[in-house]
Amino acid sequence: MDLSDTLEKDLARIIGFINNCDSKASIVLGTVLTSVSLILGLSHSEFMGVFHSGDIGAAAIVILLLVASAILLVKGLHALFDSLRARDDPLKDESMKGTIFYRHIASMDLDAYRERISARNYENYVRELTKQIRANAEICTEKYDWYNEGLRLSVRGVVLLIFVAVLAFVF
Numbered sequence: 001m002d003l004s005d006t007l008e009k010d011l012a013r014i015i016g017f018i019n020n021c022d023s024k025a026s027i028v029l030g031t032v033l034t035s036v037s038l039i040l041g042l043s044h045s046e047f048m049g050v051f052h053s054g055d056i057g058a059a060a061i062v063i064l065l066l067v068a069s070a071i072l073l074v075k076g077l078h079a080l081f082d083s084l085r086a087r088d089d090p091l092k093d094e095s096m097k098g099t100i101f102y103r104h105i106a107s108m109d110l111d112a113y114r115e116r117i118s119a120r121n122y123e124n125y126v127r128e129l130t131k132q133i134r135a136n137a138e139i140c141t142e143k144y145d146w147y148n149e150g151l152r153l154s155v156r157g158v159v160l161l162i163f164v165a166v167l168a169f170v171f
Helices: 003-052 056-084 102-107 110-118 122-170
Strands: none
Touching (some): 003 056, 003 122
């Protein structure tokens, strides 16, 4: 196995991690939004009961906790959506427009791309592969940072919403 084969496998593995992050974020988004819909739908009458009970203290507590939950959920969902957002080449090395990165390929017309492919040698190909491995590693790291933040905030927001629903039921 030569160096380019090893680098191609490394690049494929990192792209697999990126795909896994996208899948996880999509599942968490669906789960969080479904949970929020169910909780709000099932406890709507309890919330209204607290607001119409005349107990200003209880209503204020419920409102404050609902606002805190909403803030956590909005920030968490924003982070999860950011983890799904497409990323450009973080290295942006214009001097090395290559034949691997999709945006570099798309920026060339077909004849220029064919010329670049036919002029490619082993050293340039290895250099492009290592650049793409580095770029995709940065993309992967950024996506997982957003995913972890979104998961942390969203779970806290849902747990707080469940707590508020139980609290509203008790009041």
